[in-house]
Amino acid sequence: MGFTSPGKRAAFLAGVVLMSSGAAAAQTTDYDIVIRGGRVLDGAGNPWVNADVGIKDGKIATVGTIKAKGKREIDARGRYVSPGFIDMMDQSGRVLPVNGAAENKLRQGVTTVLSGEGGTPVEASEIPAYFSKLETQGIGVNFGSYYATSQARVKVMGDVAGAPTKAQMEAMKAEVAAAMKAGVFGITSALIYPPSSFQTTADLVELAKVAGQCNGFYATHMRDESAKLVPAIEEAIEIGEKGGVKVEIYHLKNAYAPAWGTGMAKAVATIEAARKRGVDVAADMYPYPAGGTGVEITVPNWVWADGEEKGLERLKDPEIRKKLKEQLAAGSMEGWSNLVEASGGWERVVLANAHSDKYAQFHGKNFVEIGKALGLDPADAAWDIVLNAYPKRSMALYFMIDEKDIEMALRQPWTSIGSDAGAALKPGEIDDLGLPHPRSYGTFPRVIAEYVKRRPVLTLEDAVRKMTGWPAQRMGLSDRGLVRQGMKADVVVFDYETLDDVASWDNPVDYPRGIDTVIVNGRVALDKGKLEDTRAGAVLRHSCS
Structure with a gap:
């Protein structure tokens, strides 16, 4: 390529200088957050890559090598960076207007919830x-x-x-x-x-x-x-x-x-x-x-056919109880699923929350044990607890x-x-359902800790896909669920080696380990294990156009 005049050559060189200075300026532009050196799992099931993630104005701006500084720097070396987890069956609709922090969700790495069962x-x-x-x-x-x-x-x-x-x-x-x-x-x-x-x-x-x-x-x-x-x-x-x-x-x-x-x-x-x-x-x-639900589900649905008030009266009647026990023994019937039979008997149905000082001593006991202690048939013990709890709902765990x-x-x-659990009204306490089930605090880290680490059921990449990219695609959340340029910056940083769900049947409200950083819409909600109550979540509306 030649130049016909010194003037044209000078103009070309000036253009090169301007382009170079523009690139340099771009490299020095600050990001709101830069996550450094993590193993990035994109959420689509691809193998991890070592990369920096730059976040600007609530979105992922860059995934790659970033020379510029962030206003906030997060060192992710030796840890994984993934999209925020999506809870496909959440129960937080009632509690969020009262306490919107959703701390037990965030500490699991959950950044998006779909509620409304x-x-x-x-x-x-x-x-x-x-x-x-x-x-x-x-x-x-x-x-x-x-x-x-x-x-x-x-x-x-x-x-x-x-x-x-x-x-x-x-x-x-x-x-x-x-x-x-x-x-x-x-x-x-x-x-x-x-x-x-x-x-x-x-x-x-x-x-x-x-x-x-x-x-x-x-x-x-x-x-x-x-x-x-x-x-x-x-x-x-x-x-x-x-x-x-x-x-x-669902579930x-x-x-x-x-x-x-x-x-x-x-x-x-x-x-x-x-x-x-x-x-x-x-x-x-x-x-x-184990699933968890109300103890009243052990009663055939015909009991409630005339409404709740009439159903409670029926449940007090000894003659009706005799009939109910016969139906329990016979198994499921049209219009009712017998969860006692499904669990393998009353010994696999455990009282979780009686909502009563009278029966609190039996929390964690199965209904055979409770019946023996009270001198009652297990069914009578269960239904007495239902009546005693009303208008609250006594809860049980069904190991089925x-x-x-x-x-x-x-x-x-x-x-x-999907956790089938809600946000807790108070940190470290049971969720809004009143059900002390470890899924409220452990569901999402457990998928990795139990089914990737402890037994080879899933690969890490697929486990993350199931909790991020796939549910986002399923729900039409086209700007979430992936660590890619232009996506909403919902991000989790976790330590694979220490990741553990921790919450158990005996201690269902224990927070997990290994998830130390959570970002929601480009704002840090959890930093080094400490909650930053930014309330950065958004209401997601399905379009009806």
């Missing part, structure tokens, strides 16, 4: 104000929610059994439409519990059609997770296909001792078959062998899941992680 804590018309309150007060994690079909039903029909009229169904649809317009991600059902259990498949299809108009989800705690697991999955898939919605199966489990080792394989095959024919169905799960089935479910590429 039981719906929003307000009516559909009040959801915009509810979301605005969360934004005004500030929350520690990103928060999105579903709306429960039972919310619409109770508003229109009350808490009793029965089929809705055409007019009532139209009223329910209007409630769902209002909720979707307000930004919920879809509808939920909890078909194991009354009054949600009184909804038919056809009812749910009609409501799903409304959510489907907004490309929403149907997320479900299925009608049965034990003896009739496969039919329950088939019902969820049918609702998705006929309603035109994506299907999310996938084979919760049935007689089918351990066989039930999960059938469940996986059913979901796989649906996915092969184009149904957008997936599932989340928690990595524990086999570890081999957990491993099989975890290996499926379409499973993500």
